[in-house]
Amino acid sequence: xxxxxxxxxxxxxxxxxxxxxxxxxxxxxxxxxxxxxxxxxxxxxxxxxxxxxxxxxxxxxxxxxxxxxxxxxxxxxxxxxxxxxxxxxxxxxxxxxxxxxxxxxxxxxxxxxxxxxxxxxxxxxxxxxxxxxxxxxxxxxxxxxxxxxxxxxxxxxxxxxxxxxxxxxxxxxxxxxxxxxxxxxxxxxxxxxxxxxxxxxxxxxxxxxxxxxxxxxxxxxxxxxxxxxxxxxxxxxxxxxxxxxxxxxxxxxxxxxxxxxxxxxxxxxxxxxxxxxxxxxxxxxxxxxxxxxxxxxxxxxxxxxxxxxxxxxxxxxxxxxx
Numbered sequence: 001x002x003x004x005x006x007x008x009x010x011x012x013x014x015x016x017x018x019x020x021x022x023x024x025x026x027x028x029x030x031x032x033x034x035x036x037x038x039x040x041x042x043x044x045x046x047x048x049x050x051x052x053x054x055x056x057x058x059x060x061x062x063x064x065x066x067x068x069x070x071x072x073x074x075x076x077x078x079x080x081x082x083x084x085x086x087x088x089x090x091x092x093x094x095x096x097x098x099x100x101x102x103x104x105x106x107x108x109x110x111x112x113x114x115x116x117x118x119x120x121x122x123x124x125x126x127x128x129x130x131x132x133x134x135x136x137x138x139x140x141x142x143x144x145x146x147x148x149x150x151x152x153x154x155x156x157x158x159x160x161x162x163x164x165x166x167x168x169x170x171x172x173x174x175x176x177x178x179x180x181x182x183x184x185x186x187x188x189x190x191x192x193x194x195x196x197x198x199x200x201x202x203x204x205x206x207x208x209x210x211x212x213x214x215x216x217x218x219x220x221x222x223x224x225x226x227x228x229x230x231x232x233x234x235x236x237x238x239x240x241x242x243x244x245x246x247x248x249x250x251x252x253x254x255x256x257x258x259x260x261x262x263x264x265x266x267x268x269x270x271x272x273x274x275x276x277x278x279x280x281x282x283x284x285x286x287x288x289x290x291x292x293x294x295x296x297x298x299x300x301x302x303x304x305x306x307x308x309x310x311x312x313x314x315x316x317x318x319x320x321x322x
Contacts, residue, residue: 010034010111010112011033011034012031012032012033012034013031013032013034013110013111013112014029014030014031014032014110014111014295014318015029015030015031015032015075015107015109015110015111015112016028016029016030016075016076016077016109016110016295016298017029017030017032017073017074017075017076018059018072018073018074018075018076019072019073020072021059021060021061021062021065021072021074022059022060022061023056023060023302023306024056024298024299024300024302024303024306025299026059027076027298027299027302029295029296029298032110034111034112035112035113035114036086036088036114037085037086037087037088037091037114038088038114039088039089039090040088040089040090040091040116040117040118041087041088041091041114041115041116041117042084042086042087042088042091042094042100042114042115042117042126043084043085043086043087043088043112043113043114044080044082044083044084044085044100044112044113044114044115044126045082045083045084045085045111045112046080046081046082046108046109046110046111046112046113046318047081047082047083047135047139047317047318047319048080048081048082048135048136048138048139048292048315048316048317048318048319049077049079049080049081049108049109049110049139049315049316049318050077050079050080050081050139050140050141050142050143050144050313050314050315050316051077051079051301051302051305051313051314051315051316052078052079052143052144052171052305053171053305053306054078054143055076055077055078055106055302055305056302056305056306058070058106059074059076059106068105068106069105070105070106074106075106075107075108075109075110076106076107076108076109076298076302077106077107077108077109077316078103078104078105078106078107078108078123078142078143079101079102079103079108079139079140079141079142079143079144080101080102080103080104080108080113080139081099081100081101081129081135081136081138081139082099082100082101082113082135082318083097083098083099083100084096084097084098084099084100084126085112087117088117091117092117093117094117094126094128098128099128099129099135099138100126100127100128100129101126101127101129101133101135101138101139101141101142101277102115102125102126102127102142102273103123103124103125103142103143104123104124105123105124109295109298109316109318110318111318125142127273127274127277129277130277130278130280130281131281132280132281132282132283133277133280133281135319136289136292136315136317137280137287137289138277139315140171140287140289140313140315141273141276141277141280141287142265142273143171143265144171144172144174144175144313145175145272145273145276146265146266146268146272146273146276147172147175147253147263147264147265147268148172148173148175148176148179148231149175149179149268149269149272149273149275149276150263150264150265150266150267150268150269150272151172151176151229151231151251151253151263152176152179152180152183152229152251153263153267153268153269154229154251154261154263155227155228155229155249155250155251156227156249157180157183157184157185157227158183158184158185159183159184159185160226161183161184161185161186161226161227162185162186162187162188162221162223162224162225162226162227163180163185163186163187163188163225163226163227163228163229164188164189164190164217164225164227164228164229164236164239164240164243164245165177165180165187165188165189165190165204165228165229165231165236166189166190166209166228166229166230166231166232166233166235166236166237166239167190167191167230167231167232167233167236168187168189168190168191168195168199168202168204168206168231169189169191169192169195169198169199169311169312170231170232170310170311171310171312171313171314172231172253173189173231174202174287174288174312174313175276175285175287176229176231177189177199177202177203177204178202178203178284178285178286179276179285181202181203181204182279182284182285185227186205186221187203187204187205188204188205188206188207188217188220188221188225189202189204189205189206189207190206190207190208190209190213190232190235190236191206191207191208191209192208192209192309193208195311198288198311198312202288205220207220209235209236210235213235213236213239214239214242214243217239217243218243224243224244225240225243225244225245226245226249227240227245227249227250228240228245228249228250228251229250229251229252229253230250230251230252230253230254230255231253231254232254233252233254233255234252234255234257237250237252237255237257237260238257247259247260247261248261251263287312287313288311288312288313289312289313289314289315290304290310290311290312290313290314291304291310291314291315292314292315292316292317293314293315293316293317294316294317295316295317295318298316301314301315301316
């Protein structure tokens with residue numbers, strides 16, 4: 001279903017811009033010219049942008065930004081959802097008015113983004129948004145959904161597994177827990193004491209992170225843990241080793257450990273993101289939105305995300321009030 005929206009051309013739009021690298025304090029909202037849709041590209045009028053830890057990590061300093069191909073002035077945010085506003089020459093499969101979601105590396109928090117219509121990489125892509133998925137939810141799927149899918153593919157879960165998921169209440173964790181449950185696995189998720197009810201609601205059995213993690217997991221699952229995914233650092237991975245999980249069935253996403261596989265969203269199987277959107281549309285996977293902010297409050301939104309204690313996803317709202 002296409003949204004009926006004002007299709008009048010716009011000369012400029014709001015966008016978050018950085019004139020220097022750093023923390024949330026360097027984020028500003030500016031009016032910039034609307035980018036054209038060149039051959040093979042679509043222009044999207046963004047309605048919502050989902051934030052991820054990588055958004056602020058990669059613009060924290062010049063050296064890290066350079067590794068992602070970013071230079072000043074830079075944009076901010078990668079996940080987006082919205083409506084196709086213009087199509088360039090040669091575009092097939094998309095038309096003005098189509099609802100879409102995807103990712104646009106470090107430029108998603110803006111009224112307009114341009115992406116390749118045939119893009120297949122996590123930095124430059126568009127997918128049709130299912131009718132039963134709202135834009136705020138669609139704007140949270142690309143980075144976290146792909147990353148969770150890729151990490152779980154490494155450990156290959158089935159109904160015979162008990163998996164330990166570290167950082168289970170975070171943005172990637174909410175996907176990983178539910179996808180593991182859909183695969184039939186028993187899920188034990190690490191988190192703070194305040195996240196216990198949240199994790200139970202997702203389908204995980206909560207366990208507190210910190211010293212003694214392996215002993216607490218052993219008490220909770222005396223029959224053993226067969227796989228582990230560490231979505232935060234290394235604590236869960238090392239606890240899994242202590243519990244006898246072989247390295248090949250442990251996966252990290254935010255740290256490297258010799259002998260332990262590492263995954264990120266770029267490793268996700270083709271079609272993984274569309275499958276996640278279908279699961280959301282079918283009501284089999286839900287995405288808790290912890291907070292949403294108007295673009296004018298981008299610093300507050302980024303500060304909340306950067307604190308790494310939010311349960312669920314943080315979204316920036318760009319929809320017109322008109």
